[in-house]
Amino acid sequence: MNLWEKYYNCFTEHADANAFYIGGRFYTYGEFIQYISGSQQKLLKHTNRSIGIPVGVMCHDTIETFAAIFAVWFSGCHFVPLHPLHPIPVNTEKITQSGLNCIIDSGATPPDYAGSLEIICNDGLKSREEIMIFAAHHRAYILFTSGSTGKPKGVPISTVNMNAFIEGFLDIYPDLTSEDRFLQTYDLTSDAAFTGYLIPLLLGATVYTIPPGSFKYLSIVKILQEQQITWTQFTPSVLNYLRPYLKSIRLLSLKHSHFGGEALPFDLVSEWAKCVPNAEISNIYGPTETTITCTIHRTEIDQLQEKVCNEIISLGRPLKGVRTLIIDENDQIAGPGAKGELCIGGDQVMEGYLSPSPDESGVWFMREENGIREKYYRSGDLVIQDEQGYLSFCGRKDDQLKISGYRIEPAEIERAISQVTSGMNSKVFGFTKTTGMAGIVAFIEIDKDQTETLAEMLRTVIPSALIPEKIITVSHFPINSNGKIDKSLLFREYSNQIYE
Amino acid sequence: MNRAEIFDKIEPICRKIFGEGVEFTEKTKATDIEKWDSMNHVTLIAAVEKEFAVTFDLMEIIGITTLGDFVDLIEKNKLNADH
Missing domain, CATH: 3.30.300.30 (ANL, C-terminal domain)
Known part of the structure; x- marks a missing residue:
């Protein structure tokens, strides 16, 4: 059974359960299937049932946006998330680099992009036609990260990468169930957003989203409280923003409080821990090139201080399909406790950039172990590893910045x-x-x-x-x-x- | 202090944070002003709290959607302080 069949089976099995809470209303898995079918009917006319075609999805955080993403996947294509509020030149660059000739958009007035782009408007589009699940093409999506040449770099992620992430994540959180309520707080164009819908939709759980046009960070607290959310992930910047109000926040339902996208300061998360007495804290790390998340530090609140280095919470240990190496400045494996660059191998590492540079020796290297040659991605992040394998972040090797979850x-x-x-x-x-x-x-x-x-x-x-x-x-x-x-x-x- | 007097003190704060060229009234919504985002929202709250020597709680802040909501909150806070 391929990954998309697994999702479709879960959707049909939980048809009467709530899949999403968007804009103040619930949508069942049954309704979600109808929305996917509506988008798929139109998409198949465009693709003529060919697989492996890139399809843009303008990400509005509507039920139709999520339906479009799964319609693309179920149709054997891969999706390129586009942000409706990004400047037209930014989206045009992504459209050109990915070779898009079709965008699915649930917005009222899709922007006027030049060229022969077909815009599929899926606003309110539903159908009762049976969904078709095509053989999964090897590519699942293309994300863009800030590039050192000044142009965004396309990062294609395969279904193998995505499957490895999902298996690795659920291996660390076997206690997540269909009863959990997941609050997804990130822009859908960011890879951190994937966890907040890929995991719950495979469990038959409910995905909650932040209403558009609201004060996002304050809305997070409101929804956490009103909807008795059990799982959420946001950046430490959100926590810093909420810091003046932490004393008046108490969230007894929250069981899993995840942080990612930036270094997580111990003093900040300790204050937050008092607001969420029944939660475990997880610190999540992963460059886009290594599929969403490649290391996790899951800890009880009373054990938070056990893995802290320079007042920063540990990045944790690799997921089960991930291998890590720490390389010193002479490209040799750093000894125990020595600082070096974190290099990542395994099934979550992408095959290569959309537009490879002539010299990518600063990005990758090959290493042979037990007769198997494996590609390692150089993250540029400097770390130290302790005796138990926990990684601690010590800064960047280059000028790259990581702010509010964005790599810049x-x-x-x-x-x-x-x-x-x-x-x-x-x-x-x-x-x-x-x-x-x-x-x-x-x-x-x-x-x-x-x-x-x-x-x-x-x-x-x-x-x-x-x-x-x-x-x-x-x-x-x-x-x-x-x-x-x-x-x-x-x-x-x-x-x-x-x-x- | 009546509503108009309260608003007269809020308007220059808005002008400083969101810039000139925008008409501010009690009906002005956060969605009407491009720069009124999450970050500027807390800057505005802090400045209004300082100007009127009041402190809003988190749920009050979450409920704010228009400039008139600030006037309501200040009237409510002043009323509570008088009793």
Whole structure:
């Protein structure tokens, strides 16, 4: 039985149970099947029943969006999530790189993309036609991550990768059941979102989503409380946002509180633990290239402090299909307790980027063990491993930033700044805010009065997560003895403006 | 302090956070203002709390959808303080 047949069987088995709670109403698995069928009928006319075709899904968080995703999968195709609020140039880049010629969109007014794109509008589309399950094509979806060349990089994930993640995840959480209520809090274009619907929909459980247009972080608390949610995952940034109100939050139903997308500070999660006395805390880690999540630290609240390094909660241990190696700066395996780059192998690692670079030695290496050659992905994340195999995060090997769950390459922001300012020089860095959370600062050789409109101009070319919180004008960049821009001097000279 | 007087003190705070070029009335909804997101919502709450020397609880904050809701909350808080 392939993965899609497993899902379809679960949907039919739980036809009368609630699959989703979206926009204040429940949808049963039976209704969900009808929505999938509605989208599939239209999609099959487009694909002519060919498999392996990429299909864009404009992700609105509606029942039709989830139906579109499964219609694509059940039809033997793979989906490319697109964000309706992202600037048109960002979506156009993804459409071009993935070779899309069809997008399923449940929005009232689908954007006008150039070219021969077919837009399938599935708003309210339902059908009682029996769903067809095609042989699973090897590719399941393509996500885009920020690229160091300044352009987003396409990461294709296969059904083998996805299946390995699901098996590995359920191996760690065998206690999750159809009775659980899962709150999915991430944008559907982010890989962290997959856990919040792939797992519950395979168990026959209910997926809850955040209503659109609301204050998202506050809505999370409201839904956790009102709907007696038992499982949720969000970024430590959400927790930091809620910090002033934690004393008035008490969620007795929550059993699984997961965090991912950023380093999880011990003091922050300790405060949260008092709000969720019946929950276990899990810290989740995984680059997009290694399929959603590749290491997990699951712990009881009273054991939280046992795996803390530099005030940060451990990344845990690899899922069962994942192999990890820690490599030192000479590309040798780091000894016990030594810091090195985390490299990831196993069934969850993608085959390769959508548009491979000529030299990917910085991304992969091959290693032979017991006569089997295996590909390892270099994560760029520096870690230390303890005697029990628990990994602790120690920072990045390069300039890449991880903010609110988004992986951000400074070069992509610098390219956008250059684009909207007709070639002005800029340098983008991450910085630690006084709250302890990560932020983005851009230094630009530009007149001060132009910085006021810069953020607005950037919004037209890059997603809002990439907009720097601080934009600081510099007359010229200080250069260090190596001929490089002197980051420490910049931070010293402008510390008042950065940390104001 | 009547509703109009309360609103007169809220309006400059909004102008500072959300910028000029937007008309602010009691009926202005969060969805009417692009910059009124989760992050600016807490900035606005903190500034209003400071201006009127009040503290809202979490459930009150979650219920805010318009600028008029702030006026309601301040009237309610002032009323509770008077009793």
